[in-house]
Amino acid sequence: MxxxxxxxxxxxxxxxxxxxxxxxxxxxIQPTPGKYVCIMSLFAQVATKGKVVVFDRDTYGCPGAKAGLGFGSAYGEAMGGYDTFAAFFSKGLEDAKDKDKYLEISNNANVHVRKKLIEGERFHTSREKAYKWITQDLPLYDFPEKYVILKPxxxxxxxxxxxxxxxxxxxxxxxxxxxxxxxxxxxxxxxxxxxxxxxxxxxxxxxxxxxxxxxxxxxxxxxxxxxxxxxxxxxxxxxxxxxxxxxxxxxxxxxxxxxxxxxxxxxxxx
Structure with a gap:
């Protein structure tokens, strides 16, 4: 076009x-099923090299992208559910509702994710605000189509x-x-x-x-x-x-x- x-x-x-x-x-190009990946790295392949990228409900990369692409939401089920993500998006272990459970989840994560879990990504000032963002503020869709495609x-x-x-x-x-x-x-x-x-x-x-x-x-x-x-x-x-x-x-x-x-x-x- x-x-x-x-x-x-x-x-x-x-x-x-x-x-x-x-x-x-x-x-x-399609991510490996079940593999964690930021899909913006694939977006960049489209932007810089003119590639075509495809995603489905098994290859969306991460919970944020499942919501972003319109495949529903994984925030309630992945990595301990809403409470884990609410702490992760705010101040990490400091904001965790159940600190023992959160620490266990953190210790089982890879080194890169573990550090972010403990310290928090700090996109929100509190666990409560992050929880509201996940459950109310973020638009969520679960479209019937099987694939989402990025192409020039x-x-x-x-x-x-x-x-x-x-x-x-x-x-x-x-x-x-x-x-x-x-x-x-x-x-x-x-x-x-x-x-x-x-x-x-x-x-x-x-x-x-x-x-x-x-x-x-x-x-x-x-x-x-x-x-x-x-x-x-x-x-x-x-x-x-x-x-x-x-x-x-x-x-x-x-x-x-x-x-x-x-x-x-x-x-x-x-």
């Missing part, structure tokens, strides 16, 4: 489409309808995208910056916006865990800007005569 926005931005990295499907693409937008065919279009851009390109979105949306809160995992910022939070008559874009890669994972693959200065399909089509229409024709953009970019 050709995109007027991509043509104007000329991004160094691929613009990516997230699709749901019951058909597995041939030759796609340029390879999307006419009969495919992505759920999320993800731009991986530098600050100047991001500025143009946010201006473009603001130029067509009513109101002033055109882009959301949710607290969550990077995979959720290209998936579940975008799925939530799909339900709106006036959907917003989702700014992503504001996740230190994902940043650490992809640091040797993606530049530190890039962010993701994910939009629901409906918003993408509206942005494409405006792209022809909108901000990309402004002297401001032309002076900055050319």
């Amino acid at each position: 050709k995109s007027k926005i991509v043509n104007a931005l000329k991004p160094e990295l691929e613009t990516i489409a997230l699709l749901r499907s019951n058909t597995k693409p041939e030759g796609a 937008l340029k390879d999307v065919t006419e009969d495919e309808k992505p759920q999320s279009i993800i731009f991986t851009v530098n600050p100047i390109q991001l500025t143009a995208l946010m201006t473009l979105t603001g130029s067509i949306r009513e109101g002033v809160n055109d882009t959301i910056t949710p607290q969550g995992a990077a995979c959720q910022m290209i998936g579940s939070f975008v799925f939530k916006e799909m339900e709106s008559d006036n959907p917003r874009a989702v700014l992503g890669m504001i996740d230190l865990a994902a940043r650490k994972t992809v640091r040797n693959i993606l530049p530190d200065n890039v962010l993701t800007y994910a939009v629901p399909w409906k918003l993408f089509l509206d942005l494409e229409e405006e792209a022809e005569e909108g901000i990309f024709k402004s002297p401001l953009w032309l002076d900055l970019f050319y």
Whole structure:
């Protein structure tokens, strides 16, 4: 699929489409069943090398990505359940509801995860706040399709309808995208910056916006865990800007005569 926005931005990295499907693409990269992996490392393979990646309910990488991709939630069952994750996302052992149980889970984890479990990732100020985020704030979906696919937008065919279009851009390109979105949306809160995992910022939070008559874009890669994972693959200065399909089509229409024709953009970019 050709995109007027991509043509104007000329991004160094691929613009990516997230699709749901019951058909597995041939030759796609897929995680090993049951293996823990941050799927943003695979996202980076799509962005930098134009690969196609596929996930299913046995190969989603980690509990956060199960929620992010729309395969339901593993927070209640993996690694001791909600109480473990609530402590993990806050101050670790210090915040654990059952410290003996939490310590046992930590001691059985690999060295890398063990340290984070003990100290906590500290994405939330307290176990209570983290618990609320897991059980109430994070949009959760369990779609009927078997697969979730990440592929370059340029390879999307006419009969495919992505759920999320993800731009991986530098600050100047991001500025143009946010201006473009603001130029067509009513109101002033055109882009959301949710607290969550990077995979959720290209998936579940975008799925939530799909339900709106006036959907917003989702700014992503504001996740230190994902940043650490992809640091040797993606530049530190890039962010993701994910939009629901409906918003993408509206942005494409405006792209022809909108901000990309402004002297401001032309002076900055050319």
